[in-house]
Amino acid sequence: MRQWYWPGTVWAxxxxxxxxxxxxxxxCTWRTAVVTAVWRDDRSLWANAVAHAPLKPRPALNxxxxxxxxxxxxxxxxxxxxxxQLADQPHIPAIDRVETQRKARANIDRVVAALLRVxx
Amino acid sequence: MKLAVVGLVAAVGLAYGAHIRxxxxxxxxxxxxxxxVSTRWNTRPLMTLSMLRxxxxxxxxxxxxxxxxxxxxxxxxxxxxxxxxxxxxxxFTASLFAVHPVNSQAAAYVAAxxxxxxxxxxxxxxxxxxxxxxxxxxxCKQIQWGGMVCTTCGRVLxxxxxxxxxxxxxxxxxxxxxxxxxxxxxxxxxVPLVLWHTRQRSACIASVAGGMVGLAVAGWWVLSxxxxxxxxxxxxxLGESSTWRTTWDxxxxxxxxASHRLFSLFLWxxxxxxxxxxxxxxxxxxxxxxxxxxxxxxxxxxxxxARPLVTFGLLWALISLAPRFVIQTPRSALNAHxxxxxxxxxTLAVGAWWDTWRQKATT
Numbered sequence: 001m002r003q004w005y006w007p008g009t010v011w012a013x014x015x016x017x018x019x020x021x022x023x024x025x026x027x028c029t030w031r032t033a034v035v036t037a038v039w040r041d042d043r044s045l046w047a048n049a050v051a052h053a054p055l056k057p058r059p060a061l062n063x064x065x066x067x068x069x070x071x072x073x074x075x076x077x078x079x080x081x082x083x084x085q086l087a088d089q090p091h092i093p094a095i096d097r098v099e100t101q102r103k104a105r106a107n108i109d110r111v112v113a114a115l116l117r118v119x120x
Numbered sequence: 121m122k123l124a125v126v127g128l129v130a131a132v133g134l135a136y137g138a139h140i141r142x143x144x145x146x147x148x149x150x151x152x153x154x155x156x157v158s159t160r161w162n163t164r165p166l167m168t169l170s171m172l173r174x175x176x177x178x179x180x181x182x183x184x185x186x187x188x189x190x191x192x193x194x195x196x197x198x199x200x201x202x203x204x205x206x207x208x209x210x211x212f213t214a215s216l217f218a219v220h221p222v223n224s225q226a227a228a229y230v231a232a233x234x235x236x237x238x239x240x241x242x243x244x245x246x247x248x249x250x251x252x253x254x255x256x257x258x259x260c261k262q263i264q265w266g267g268m269v270c271t272t273c274g275r276v277l278x279x280x281x282x283x284x285x286x287x288x289x290x291x292x293x294x295x296x297x298x299x300x301x302x303x304x305x306x307x308x309x310x311v312p313l314v315l316w317h318t319r320q321r322s323a324c325i326a327s328v329a330g331g332m333v334g335l336a337v338a339g340w341w342v343l344s345x346x347x348x349x350x351x352x353x354x355x356x357x358l359g360e361s362s363t364w365r366t367t368w369d370x371x372x373x374x375x376x377x378a379s380h381r382l383f384s385l386f387l388w389x390x391x392x393x394x395x396x397x398x399x400x401x402x403x404x405x406x407x408x409x410x411x412x413x414x415x416x417x418x419x420x421x422x423x424x425x426a427r428p429l430v431t432f433g434l435l436w437a438l439i440s441l442a443p444r445f446v447i448q449t450p451r452s453a454l455n456a457h458x459x460x461x462x463x464x465x466x467t468l469a470v471g472a473w474w475d476t477w478r479q480k481a482t483t
Contacts, residue, residue, distance in 0.1 A: 017478035021212050025131060028219040028389070032135035035221045035392050039228040040143045045394055053397035062147075062395075091399050093366070095450055 042066040050079075057086040057100040064104070068111060077111055080104045121207060128215045132190065135219050139228050140182045147394065148231040149181075166300045167234045181230040188236035189227040193218040195243045196464060200471060202250045203318060204429055209475025217467040221389035222382065225456035232457035234301035239461050241297020242307045248290045249314040249327070251282045282320070290327075306461060308335065309439040317432045366450040375445050376409025377401050378454035383412055385456070386466050398453050413438065427476055433469025437462045 038048045043066045049059035064079030086092070087100040145153060152171050170184060197214030201207060217223060226232045226239075254263045260273040290311060297304025308331035315324035366374075377398050385392060398406075420434035440461040444454050 014478075014481045017474060017481055021215075021474060025212075025215050025219060028216065028221060029131045029135045031221045031389055032219050032224045033138065035224045035389070036136060036139040036143075036228045038392075039139065039146055039225070042146050045146050049393050049395045052391055052393035053395060055400055056395060056397040059395050093399060093450070095366075096399070099451070 043070060055086060055089065057083045057089075057092060057096065057104075060086055061100050061104050061107075065107060068107065073111055073115065077108065080108050080111075084108070121211070124208075124211045124215075128193075128211070128218060131215065131219050132186075132193075135224070136182075136186050136227060140179055140186060143182055143228070144178045145181075145230065147229070149178075149229070152231050153181075164234050164299075164301060166237045166296070170233060178230070181233075182228070185227055185230060185233055185236060188233065188240060189223070190218070192236060192239050192243055192464075195240070195247055196467070199243055199247045199250065200468060202247065203314065203432070205471065205475050206479065208478065209471055212474055213467055213471025216471060217464065220386070220463065220467065221392055222386050222456055222463055223460060225392070225394070226460040229457055232460075235303065235457050235460045237300020238297045238302075238304040239464065241293050241295070241300060241304045242310060242461055243464065244296065245290045245293035245307045245311050246314045248286045248293060249311045249320075249323075250318055251320075252286050253282060276319075282323070287330075303443065303458070303461060306440045306443060309442070310436060313432070313435055313439060317428065366448055371448050371450070372445055373403060373406040373409070374398055374453050376413060377406040378409070379441060379444075380409035380412045382454065382456065382459045382462070383416070383466070386463065392456060394455070396455075413441075427472060429472030429475070430469045433465045433467070433472055436465025436468060438465075440465055 038044050042062075046059055046063035046066050049056075050063045053059050060079050061083035064076045064083060067073075067076035067079060070076075081104075084101055084104040087097045087104070092100075152167070171181075193214050196217055197210045200213045201210035205213060226235045256262070257264055257273060257275065259275050262273070294304060294307045294311075297307060312324045312327045312331065315321075315327055378396075381396060381398070416434050416438060420431045420438070423434075424431045441454075444458065
C-alpha cells in the first residue's frame with residue numbers, strides 16, 4: 001500500500017501548540033496592521049464603515065462630510081443625500097432618523113448655498 | 121524567554137508602527153483635542169490631563185496610547201503568570217492580547233484612551249488581589265503565586281496570608297481606573313473573582329462586602345443629588361442627550377447583538393468597523409446574542425473543574441460586560457474599544473486553554 005506523509009507522522013505531538021500559537025500571533029499581527037491603517041484618517045475610517053454597513057445612515061453621513069472637507073463636493077453631496085434617504089428606512093430608530101436627517105440636510109443646504117455662490 | 125519578549129515587542133512594533141508614524145486625528149479625537157477637554161475634568165480627569173500635557177502632535181497621542189496598551193499587556197502577562205499560568209502560557213496570553221485586532225481600536229484611537237486607563241486600573245487591582253507574597257509548594261518547593269494548584273506538581277496549595285497593605289493599594293488602583301473611565305467599576309466584581317479563584321475565600325467575602333458598602337455609599341450620594349425618577353433615567357443614559365431614549369428590552373437585545381458580534385470578531389477578526397449596522401438585525405437575530413452569552417456561562421460552568429483558568433477568564437468577560445447592559449447609550453451600542461476589558465477575560469480563557477493543551481502535548 002502507498003505510504004502518505006501526513007504532518008502528524010513527521011511532526012512531534014508537542015510541536016502542534018507551538019505551530020498554532022505562531023500562526024495565531026503572526027496572523028493577528030498582520031490583521032492588526034491592516035485594521036489600524038483604517039484609523040489613519042477620517043476618510044479611510046468612514047469609507048471602511050460605509051463598506052461594512054452600506055444601509056446604515058450614519059456612516060454615509062460622516063463619509064459625506066469627510067468628502068466635503070476634502071473638497072470633493074459632488075461625491076460628498078451624493079453621500080449626504082444617500083444618508084438622508086437611508087434614514088427613512090423603517091427599521092432605523094427614531095433618534096437616529098431625526099439626528100441623521102437634521103445633520104445631512106443642514107450640510108446639503110450649506111454646500112448647495114456655497115456652490116450657488118460660486119456658480120450662480 | 122528573552123527571545124519571546126523580543127518577539128512580542130517586534131510584533132507590536134509591526135502591528136502599530138506605521139499607525140504611529142502616519143495617523144492623524146480621527147472621529148472624536150478632535151473634540152478631545154480642541155474643545156472637549158475643559159468640560160471633562162469632573163468625569164475623566166486622567167484623559168483630560170493627558171490631553172493637556174501632549175496637545176499638538178497626533179504622533180505623541182498615538183504613542184501614548186500604545187505605551188498604555190503595552191503597560192496593560194505587561195500587567196496582563198504578570199497577572200496570568202501569578203494566577204496559575206506557566207511562564208510560556210502567560211507569554212502567549214500577553215502576546216495574543218497585544219496584537220489582537222479587536223484591541224486595535226482602543227490602542228489606535230486617541231479618544232478611546234479612557235478605556236486604556238480604566239483597564240490599567242482594573243488589571244492593577246487584580247494583580248494586587250492575587251497577592252504581594254508568593255507561596256512555596258510544600259511538596260516540590262516551587263515558588264507559586266496566589267494559592268491554587270501548583271503549576272509544577274499539580275497539588276492544591278493553601279494560600280499564604282497576605283499583607284493588609286494590599287487593600288489600600290487595590291482601592292488606589294481602582295480609583296486610578298475610575299479616574300480614567302467609569303467602566304473601571306467592573307473591578308468591584310473582578311477583584312472578588314480573582315480572590316475566589318486564588319482560594320482566598322475570606323478575603324473574597326471581605327472584598328464583596330467592601331465593594332457593596334462602597335457602591336451603597338456612592339449610590340446613596342448619587343441618588344441624593346438626583347431629581348427623582350427622571351434623574352435616575354438621566355443617570356442610566358449617561359453622557360447621552362436627554363432626548364435620546366430607548367426601552368430596556370430594545371437596549372438589552374441591541375447590546376446582546378453587539379456582544380455577539382464582538383465575541384465572533386474575537387474568534388475571527390474579519391469585519392471590524394467603527395459603526396456596524398445592528399439596527400437591520402431582526403429581533404430573532406438579536407436574541408442570538410443572549411444565547412451566546414448563556415452558552416459562555418454554560419462553558420464556564422462546565423469547565424470549572426477540568427480547566428478552572430478557562431472558567432475564570434470567561435467569568436471575567438461576563439462580569440466586565442454586565443454594566444454595559446445597564447448604562448444606556450442609545451446611539452452607540454457596545455463597540456470594539458469598549459470591549460477592551462472584556463477582551464482581557466477572553467484572552468485569559470484562550471491563553472489558559474492553549475497552556476493546558478501545550479502541557480498535555482508535552483507530557
